[in-house]
Amino acid sequence: MTPSQTAPTEPPAGQALRLEEQLCFAVHAASRAYDGIYRALLKKSGLTYPQYLVMLVLWQHGPLSVKELGSYLRLDSGTLSPLVRRLESAGLVRRVRSAQDERSVIVHLTESGRAMRTTIDDVPRAIGKATGLTMPAAMALLADLNTLTASLEAAAS
Template sequence: MKPTTPAQPSAEPVLRLEDQLCFALHAAARAYDDIYRGALKESGLTYPQYLVMLVLWQHGPLSVKELGRYLRLDSGTLSPLVRRLESAGLVTRERSPQDERSVIVRLTPAGEAMRTTIKDVPLTIARATALNRTQASALLDELRSLTASLESATGPSH
């Protein structure tokens, strides 16, 4: 029996992992997750929970559906996050008096107070990126443009 020879590596850059934009974004997102994990450790928040809190600090009480739109998450993903925040005493959930099917998420006093206790998180993250304000702003613009292009190519998911 003749031994099989391994497939020859592809020299085509289009098929090289390190040349894939999607992988570079994935790797950057994972690195961000690691930095956020450390920055949020004392607060007890996970990165997704932190995002929920950011939206509520910015916009005030919102329905789960509205939160999902801001965060680009479906209710199946978002509901457990909100339940854990509620268990931690940071938010409350209540049925909307206008629409019993809608659940409103609102910050508790402890949730409002947390805003000041983790106010340094964005600075910690900014330092970790080693980007100056101009670079960070340009990258944010590029990522927003990329997101818009990808969503228009596939259609909005939410």
């Protein structure tokens, strides 16, 4: 059994409520550190990290409904809609009502949105370097985090 597969154990008495013993805080701190790196790397593009994520999904999957986009990003429409509006104002996406279902809005990349992909294609490489992880270590961590997310989502429902 590898260290990432070992069963959780109880921390020693008195340590259960120590900040440095909280996995949730370690994940939170890593997320904030990621935000800082992304902020610096995305500054020249004018994108925020959440907007970058929207663009990643659209580059990968093409036009999607707001609902589908939210599903990929694990965001509700109340959080996602302002992001998409700002991307539309920047000329990177356009929103179109679905011909099949007027209640549904489809998000399309504009030519500028498609072109942006080539201007920030160095971001993943720079992020990888900033982590200090080898590719195998990064892939193992990604797998562990995906397992953690799935377990937490299952426990919450």
